[in-house]
Amino acid sequence: MxxxxxxxxxxxxxxxxxxxxxxxxxxxxxxxxxxxxxxxxxxxxxxxxxxxxxxxxxxxxxxxxxxxxxxxxxxxxxxxxxxxxxxxxxxxxxxxxxxxxxxxxxxxxxxxxxxxxxxxxxxxxxxxxxxxxxxxxxxxxxxxxxxxxxxxxxxxxxxxxxxxxxxxxxxxxxxxxxxxxxxxxxxxxxxxxxxxxxxxxxxxxxxxxxxxxxxxxxxxxxxxxxxxxxxxxxxxxxxxxxxxxxxxxxxxxxxxxxxxxxxxxxxxxxxxxxxxxxCSLSGKSKVVAAVVPLLNLTPEDLPDYLIGRGVELLRNVASADPATIQKAVSSTITQLTKLTVAASVNPATLPIELAEVVFNSTMLDDIAKVVNMPEFDALVSLTKPDELITQVSQAASYLLLDAHxxxxxxxxxxxxxxxxxxxxxxxxxxxxxxx
CATH class of the missing domain: 3.40.50.1820 (Alpha/Beta hydrolase fold, catalytic domain)
Known part of the structure; x- marks a missing residue:
């Protein structure tokens, strides 16, 4: 040699x-x-x-x-x-x-x-x-x-x-x-x-x-x-x-x-x-975990991607604990009833009531336990002030790449x-x- x-x-x-x-x-x-x-x-x-x-x-x-x-x-x-x-x-x-x-x-x-x-x-x-x-x-x-x-x-x-x-x-x-x-x-x-x-x-x-x-x-x-x-x-x-x-x-x-x-x-x-x-994604990086897979998509991939996510959603719901499903259904019915009443009595209060549902009720958390998908978990994390700060920080770290x-x-x-x-x-x- x-x-x-x-x-x-x-x-x-x-x-x-x-x-x-x-x-x-x-x-x-x-x-x-x-x-x-x-x-x-x-x-x-x-x-x-x-x-x-x-x-x-x-x-x-x-x-x-x-x-x-x-x-x-x-x-x-x-x-x-x-x-x-x-x-x-x-x-x-x-x-x-x-x-x-x-x-x-x-x-x-x-x-x-x-x-x-x-x-x-x-x-x-x-x-x-x-x-x-x-x-x-x-x-x-x-x-x-x-x-x-x-x-x-x-x-x-x-x-x-x-x-x-x-x-x-x-x-x-x-x-x-x-x-x-x-x-x-x-x-x-x-x-x-x-x-x-x-x-x-x-x-x-x-x-x-x-x-x-x-x-x-x-x-x-x-x-x-x-x-x-x-x-x-x-x-x-x-x-x-x-x-x-x-x-x-x-x-x-x-x-x-x-x-x-x-x-x-x-x-x-x-x-x-x-x-x-x-290189250090953890459970707290929910938004990053949900968004990064989208970087792999082309317009041709989108139908298969949506079908795949839909199938996974159905599979998760079908395998969820019945008590968890019942709690999510009950919570959803309660909140939708409140919105319906608000809309019929005083439509002007509807935005406030909707904000209450999103930010102060347990409905989204209850649904997330049934759905069990990173996209929905990321959405829910953005509705909680304490988690929102974490998600914004994680997303900024990923996008700005200072540590990277x-x-x-x-x-x-x-x-x-x-x-x-x-x-x-x-x-x-x-x-x-x-x-």
Whole structure:
């Protein structure tokens, strides 16, 4: 393999290295083997987030959030010394587990070659709504499929052309969704490459992050505060990816992956910033849970979607407890009777009476227990002043994405490493130990 790779320990600069590999087109012909310069001991396959890339992007330039990891990683592999205070990061572990003391971050082997490239794809959400602005009506589902197809094709292509290469798939946001799906398939032996070809995987703000629960702490308020800010997060499944950073309960906004990461569970790390609803959806985020699935809809999907929701509604009503149904019916009749009387006696009071029904009666709560659907739960939550504040806060967090964009400065360990710094150091140590 040494004869077919570009040695990163030579005098080539990073710019010269990137220039040497730009001959590869964004979407190579599957029948044309990759150029020899595409092979390396380690190839990082970075899947950017929404709006960070497009189908015609330069494969050899890793943009956005992942560029903060991939670009320094390649620089360090060329022999540039790591930061003086660099330390090998240690993932947070469940309470009671021991943790080795971090050591100085290892320098890359001088004979090791490392390359990083992005996976160009149509990275967008919003479907027809976004299409009015972008001109491309792809939904999240279609964009995700586009990205996964591109990642699988490139990984398979390189795996066949470079039999000794190890891969490091990583993704951010929608890219984490795609990279996570890829790693899950490989880890469950359903992917396009063998699990042994994956050196490591890293996910930032994965919309399908496996569920985790915050550890409960005891003791003084000061110790509890300290624990909550830097305590470990427990896995709820043995095949879940390894969570790094402060406790963040909940799961990805699109739910968990069946089978988790399989045999790759200990080789894949995930990070989720506090208040990043994209990867930490919990029961309190009712509006977000109801709205996000709509991002997958096209006009053609709408009839099937409505039929499906109608069928689920009928199924929930049919399986509801009879006493719960009776209470909902009684409550509804009582409130409708009040509205009818108000309309007949003094129509001017009808708006006030209607507000009383919506905001002060138990009718909607009683119906919600029978309906048992996220859309209705979201509606009911907006009628309660205390819950309304929570829902608005959650929706604002999801839409403004302040926490979602924070991984470059979001600290995840006691050394003060940010999420991107931690992954950079972790991958450096993996490359040192794994080759």
């Amino acid at each position: 040494a004869a077919t790779t570009v040695k990163l320990a030579t005098a080539l600069s990073v710019a010269g290295l990137l220039a040497a590999v730009t001959a590869v087109p964004a979407f190579a012909d599957p029948e044309t083997p990759p150029a020899s310069t595409d092979c390396a001991d380690v190839v990082v396959l970075a899947v950017p987030g929404t709006w960070e890339t497009n189908a015609g992007a330069d494969r050899n330039t890793v943009p956005g959030m992942l560029g903060m990891i991939a670009n320094p990683l390649v620089q360090m592999a060329t022999g540039a010394p790591p930061p003086a205070d660099a330390a090998t990061p240690t993932a947070n572990r469940p309470a009671g587990a021991t943790s080795a003391k971090p050591s100085a971050a290892p320098k890359a082997n001088k004979g090791t070659t490392v390359r990083a490239e992005q996976i160009p794809y149509v990275a967008q959400v919003g479907g027809p709504i976004a299409g009015m602005v972008t001109g491309n009506p792809l939904t999240l589902k279609q964009s995700r499929e586009n990205g996964l197809d591109a990642l699988e094709a490139r990984a398979k292509e390189l795996a066949e052309a470079c039999p000794l290469t190890k891969f490091v798939p990583m993704g951010y946001s929608q890219g984490a969704l795609i990279a996570g799906d890829f790693l899950s398939a490989v880890g469950n032996r359903k992917g396009v490459i063998d699990p042994s070809r994956v050196l490591a995987g890293a996910l930032l703000s994965d919309p399908r992050r496996s569920a985790s629960a915050a550890e409960t702490t005891s003791g003084s308020s000061s110790s509890s505060t300290q624990s909550s800010s830097r305590a470990s997060t427990s896995k709820l499944s043995s095949v879940a990816e390894t969570m790094v950073g402060p406790n963040v309960e909940g799961q990805g906004v699109l739910g968990e992956r069946d089978g988790g990461m399989g045999v790759l569970a200990e080789r894949v790390v995930t990070m989720c910033a506090e208040n990043d609803t994209v 964009r924070s991984y470059g400065n979001y600290k995840v360990d006691g050394n003060g490493d940010t999420a991107t710094e931690w992954i950079l150091k972790w991958l450096t140590s993996k490359i040192q130990a794994g080759l």
